[in-house]
Amino acid sequence: MKTLMVFDFDHTVVDDNSDTWVIRCLPGQTLPDTVKNSYRKGHWTEFMGRVMDYIGQQEVSVESVRAEMERIPLTAGMSELLTFISCNKSDVDCVVISDANALFIEWILCAVGLRSAVDRVFTNPAGVNSLGRVEVRPHHEHDCRRCPVNMCKKKVLEEYLAQQDEYSRIFYVGDGTNDFCPASCLRGRDIVMPRKGYALEKLLQGKKDALEARVIAWSSGTQVLHELQACLNSTPDVILD
Template identity: 40%
Template structure:
């Protein structure tokens, strides 16, 4: 498909926001989730390439060559502190479904349904762009069938982590104040937190940014949208570009400015925040998944405009090895 990116606008200043294309219980890695030209949106906060965003320092090139000079910033300590200062140097952002865990958790909870399936009449209520509303109905249906939050928690706790992910998260935890770690997910807080606690990694994350969920007055699991936004092509309940940008602004208000951003994801909705990444930042798309394919199309359409480095991963070990190299050379 020909690129629909306007030739007069650098891609880095006009990134596009593909919609999270999860139809019913379809896998996010589905081959149908493909093209840059399919789901586009204007960047919410176009930002000049030569100016740092709030919440981060001015970008500077990242070299992984062994002979590169060391960074001017003080090194991270391994005991939870940083030489001469306590602020984190890098912001490390994770997606959840098919990134931290190796399944789509919205698929996984169907195991708690009668017969481990949803009725077609319920599946037929899905409207493109309103997946959160659909999942609200799914949770309501499950509650009506006698499925309680404890049953759903057991399902979430049993979802396997992606290969190598536990080692990656343990490695990051040992780096002290090098990394500030957050999670941005279009799943839900109840499921994400249940899975992370069961795996022993919940405390690593400074913030879990996901759709609010929890037991309601009847004791059933209820789900709400994360926010509203003006990104016309993102799901109505969440634009990850806005979520990450808002977080950077919040941290800037706190006096925290990151040298580099690292983003680990897989889905089409993980492509939208790529417009916030600059030179020296790293995008880690899961190889062959929608985020990776969309980045490849953007690079092909305008090769010089995608400023962040791109490191595809098949297992989380690939991410860990790259971060280890970053810390050795910086």
């Protein structure tokens, strides 16, 4: 059986937040208060729709937006980790579950030559509308009260797993509070990897009893790579019916 790697994107694969990084493409690199103050808790994607519309109104081209997004840095060690995954697809499946958007993720992964590492991307759909502006839409509807209205990562992960053969082990690598929900559905032989110093690690410190999976904190992709390699080199677990 294969191993599944599940990654968040912002502050995990990339070492920043792609949704706030995009502001750098504006001439003054800032948003007006009318846009800033329109955010409602739990409705970030709706807010980003207004942000991208404002960027388009300032006559910033999609090409300029893409060029700026391609400058966002990867987290240390992530290039090596994703390259390893690309070279070991017979043993490892890899998916991204992110509250960013499809265009940003595609642009960034293609720019660094690592798109082939990722088998599926689950995120908010995005495209260029008839006005030549980036348009972002919510991923799905759900009834989870812990998650933003546009995406419950647990629902995404469970639906994906229901369509796959069983994995020998699942690694979930993330940083944010919205990564707790999917982590809570993993099994005892799976591994949740919160980024050190970020919200998920702090949340897990008080909720470890709510998880079956083992928790291993990380600060670089190199550490995640070492855990993955150790898993692939170990004797497979015996699974009894």
